[in-house]
Structure formats: structure tokens, C-alpha cells
Amino acid sequence: MIDFYNVSKNYGKDVKALSDVTLHVDRGEFVFIVGSSGAGKSTFLKMIMREEVPSSGSIVVDGVELNKMKPREIPFYRRKLGIVFQDFRIIQTKNVYDNVAFAMHVIGATQKDISRRVAYALNLVGLSHKAKSMPSELSGGEQQRVALARALVNRADIIIADEPTGNIDPVMSKDIVDLLMQINLIHKTTIIMVTHAVDLISQYDKRIVKIDKGCIVSDTDHPEVKDEADAKKAAEPVQEELPGKNNIGFYEDVNSDSGTESFIDSYGLPESSAEEVTEEASFASAGADSGSNEN
Numbered sequence: 001m002i003d004f005y006n007v008s009k010n011y012g013k014d015v016k017a018l019s020d021v022t023l024h025v026d027r028g029e030f031v032f033i034v035g036s037s038g039a040g041k042s043t044f045l046k047m048i049m050r051e052e053v054p055s056s057g058s059i060v061v062d063g064v065e066l067n068k069m070k071p072r073e074i075p076f077y078r079r080k081l082g083i084v085f086q087d088f089r090i091i092q093t094k095n096v097y098d099n100v101a102f103a104m105h106v107i108g109a110t111q112k113d114i115s116r117r118v119a120y121a122l123n124l125v126g127l128s129h130k131a132k133s134m135p136s137e138l139s140g141g142e143q144q145r146v147a148l149a150r151a152l153v154n155r156a157d158i159i160i161a162d163e164p165t166g167n168i169d170p171v172m173s174k175d176i177v178d179l180l181m182q183i184n185l186i187h188k189t190t191i192i193m194v195t196h197a198v199d200l201i202s203q204y205d206k207r208i209v210k211i212d213k214g215c216i217v218s219d220t221d222h223p224e225v226k227d228e229a230d231a232k233k234a235a236e237p238v239q240e241e242l243p244g245k246n247n248i249g250f251y252e253d254v255n256s257d258s259g260t261e262s263f264i265d266s267y268g269l270p271e272s273s274a275e276e277v278t279e280e281a282s283f284a285s286a287g288a289d290s291g292s293n294e295n
């Protein structure tokens, strides 16, 4: 699904953000990317998003070589991606429903599709009851779930989550990662999640890629990362569970008789809208620039 072949990225003469990175991610795989600040994680994600191109090497996503992509093809490519950021980037002047619906409006989806899919996505993230709420009325964890609903509503093949738990408390953080896990499981969505939360991710049996100074220094559930998490845990006071932990109701929704699975199968963009999207609007649908695309 995603292949990096000997990818290096330099910024100017002095900064080597990535050095000779070779990596394969399977379709439907869940990969955590860890590493200290400045290690090259964002650069790695920007390459997948085709925001940056390699100085050398090549990147192939879903059979397409990104280096060779024409500018007019980029918006269509980005429709494959659902992007979730640390700072949520949801539109503060739109309610929960409209935030998620906006991602479909910008790609010209029909009203019928919008109502069905937005309802589905909000149900999936456990926010149906907050559809009319404004972002200011939501907790950080809830805002991030709106961002997740927006990332998946257009049936992304790949979800890129850049520090999605960076601004939320530990209990909600676990809910967000659990939710990503469920999306991965049910939709077979490939998920790449950058995080500093080694103690949180060490609870999951998923691949962990560690980047240091632009190089991959470990891959898979490497003991070093788990050791780091265990050491950190031992040094910290016990974290009390917050009261009223959210029940996102995910399993209940997916396994109900409400036709959810057949709805998953019926996902698909209206062909007629395919030519209309601009690069800017397409990227807004991925959540990258929502604030500036409201008008």
C-alpha cells in the first residue's frame, strides 16, 4: 500500500530530515511512528500526503509513484487520505454534523449520500447525540472524534493521524486509539499514527517504527520502545481514571441489525463530482485546511 524506497529529504544544504528510508506498509496495516522532536516524523507524513517530495528515492502509494504525479492529480490522490491533527482543525463556526458534512460537500457528494454517511460516521465515533453541538461545547476528546468522523466519512483508504492524542487527557487518548483500531479492523483502513505516547501505544500489539535523526532505527514492537514505556510508567505516579469514561458504543453500532455493514459496502463517491474538486477543497476534505475553506 505504501512503499518508501531509499527516500532522503533535505531542507536546504544543511538539514537532512530523512536519510535513506526504505519501508513497506501493507494495505490494512496499523503502524505507529515514534521518535523525538525533530526526528523526521512530520516530514515522513508530508511525503505520504504529497506535500513534500523526496530529494532522492521514490514513494509509491497504492501503485502510484508520488514523485511522478502531476499537480492536477494531487487532489484526487488526497481523497484516499483522511488526516487527523493534534489540534483537531475542525471549523469552530459549524456544528458537529456540518463539520463532517463539509468534507463531503467539497467533493460534490449528493445530499442523500451526505446524510447517510455523516449519520454513519457520527454513529461510529459515538457522537450522534452531539450532532447539533458546536465545537466549543465539546471536550478535546470529542473534538478529536469529530475530526476522525471527518477523516473517514469519504471512505479514506489511509488515515494519517499526526499526534492525535497530543492535546487530550490520557483516558480520552485511549478512546481515540481504540477507535482508530476499530476503524482499522472494520474498514481495513491503513492507519499511520505518529505519536509521543509510547506508554499508551505499548498496550497495543501493533507495529512500531522508530525514527531517529531521519533514519528508521527500529521496526515492529521493538523491546526498546516497550522498555522506554515501562521505565516511564514506573517513574510516574499512578494515573487515576477519570470518572464517566466515554462509551463510544462502537461494537454495538457495528454489530447491530441496522444495516451498518451494507452501508459500508455502499460507500462510493458520485462519479459526476469527480472533475469538480480543486486541490484546496480536496485537502480541506482531508481536514488539512478546514479553517480557510469555509466560505
Ligand code: ADP
Pocket (backbone or CB within 6 Å): 011, 012, 015, 016, 017, 035, 036, 037, 038, 039, 040, 041, 042, 043, 044
Ligand atoms: P518531527 O516531526 O519528528 O519533529 P520534522 O520532520 O518536523 O521532525 O523535522 C525534521 C528536521 O527537518 C528538523 O531538523 C526540522 O527542523 C527540519 N525541517 C522540517 N521542516 C523544515 C522546513 N520546511 N525547512 C527547513 N527545515 C525543516
